[in-house]
Amino acid sequence: MDSSAQDKNLPATAQRLKKARDDGQVPRSKDLSNLAVLGGGAVVLAVLAPSGFEKLRSALQGQLRFDHQSLLKPELATERLIDGFAQGVLLYLPMGVMVLAIVLLTAFASGSWALSTKPLMPDVSRINPLKGFGRLFSKQQLFDTCKLAIITAVVAAVAYQFIASHVELFGTLVMQPLESGLGQLGSWLVMGVSLLLLVVALVAVIDFPAQKFLHAQRMKMSHQEVKEEHRQAEGDPQMKGKRRQRAREMAQRNSIGAVPKADLVVMNPTHYAVAIRYDDATMGAPRVIAKGADLLAMKIRDVAREHKVPVLQSPMLARALYAHAEIDAEIPSALYTAVAQVLAYVYQLKAAMKGQGAMPAEQPVPTVPPELDPHFKKSDPEASV
Known part of the structure; x- marks a missing residue:
């Protein structure tokens, strides 16, 4: 010292x-x-x-x-x-x-x-x-x-x-x-x-x-x-990080009960799952009501299928939503277009299932900004020269 x-x-x-x-x-x-x-x-x-x-x-x-x-x-x-x-x-x-x-x-x-x-x-x-x-x-x-x-x-x-x-x-x-x-x-x-x-x-x-x-x-x-x-007053940063991680995990586990209310679940295909809900009368933008990784993702998928909630495979969107959206919070504005594309597909699919419209075409590929994907890596400018 x-x-x-x-x-x-x-x-x-x-x-x-x-x-x-x-x-x-x-x-x-x-x-x-x-x-x-x-x-x-x-x-x-x-x-x-x-x-x-x-x-x-x-x-x-x-x-x-x-x-x-x-x-x-x-x-x-x-x-x-x-x-x-x-x-x-x-x-x-x-x-x-x-x-x-x-x-x-x-x-x-x-x-x-x-x-x-x-x-x-x-x-x-x-x-x-x-x-x-x-x-x-x-x-x-x-x-x-x-x-x-x-x-x-x-x-x-x-x-x-x-x-x-x-x-x-x-x-x-x-x-x-x-x-x-x-x-x-x-x-x-x-x-x-x-x-x-x-x-x-x-x-x-x-x-x-x-x-x-x-x-x-x-x-x-x-x-x-x-x-x-300061450490005694605020707590050890590592311990605070662990407490926040445990709190997030508990919130994710508790959010599984909200999956039946979701409009759709986006998966990646098994590692991440995010449940989205949108009500134009009460919400300004779609909200994430549940999310989880690995075993929690599989649990969200099973609950969604049990309650006939559509489950879509969109790896890039699922990763972006999991990384940047909080539970019971609106999705980031940069993901509005991507979520709107999958919601439109789900609404058309539900209408067709009820006999109120034609079946939609193939599932769209949402437009997700690459920088929001946690797996995205920027290329080295010097390496490309």
Whole structure:
């Protein structure tokens, strides 16, 4: 096998991509997922923070209030604990559900999802040291290493710039009132998170198309793989030919039952037999309703004689019809004249048998184009010179 057949330089076929998706192999960008979690969580937190803070303060006030009834009924402490837990669940559960919805929508929109349980199945090849060592130097690992190094450098630079520009302001927090200090600290926190999300967003914008490109590179196929896939999808040509041959033979055997409806049977004289029927009211041209070779030809002849269907010996026409006409299909237009000649002879013969006309002359020799005869061989022009 030549080396070119082993070079995977052809794009993956649709069948290969479908199989990969069924196996759970789809292009996934971890940075896009991180952006969905962090960015979605930040947006949800910013939307729900005011009402959540108010509920949290009211719940805390209720939990810290003690009166005479609390001392007389110790079970109220358990009730307050359960009530506080329920309020916490009602506060955080919507946030978690909304963030999960954002992550799922991001995965569906980017096409990074696959309903498959195969990645969860145990696979011994995954713990193969040789394959693991090979993955260390793969394109994917090299890209991930470079990406992590760049992200670390960018985050470090952004953090240094942010801290360096606010280091003096951090020292003034101790001199500010508590409420204004907390407000200033909150604004700095929002600014820092916004810068972090900006870095993650930029990385995700670069990482998502890069992961699709790397996935396409992993899915590439060699010429041999494409041929093998096509062979499996379409079937072996030899087997397909044998199946078509068996189907034709079955159709020919089943067509014997239509012989009694034929107007005539053309034979050669024993190797081929073709039954022809023509109805000018329903057919545009004569049709072949049965055909066969060797034993089937003899069977068609016997059935025709049993039902008094005329059987004519016309070797060239029988061979041409057998080779070029399909069962239940009209005869080829090139054979219209030849079939018309034998049909006219049969109609005259039937009329004479009924006493409605004179007996026809000798059986005509149909005019069959030589190139339609499978036994016809073209003469060599050079040999004739």
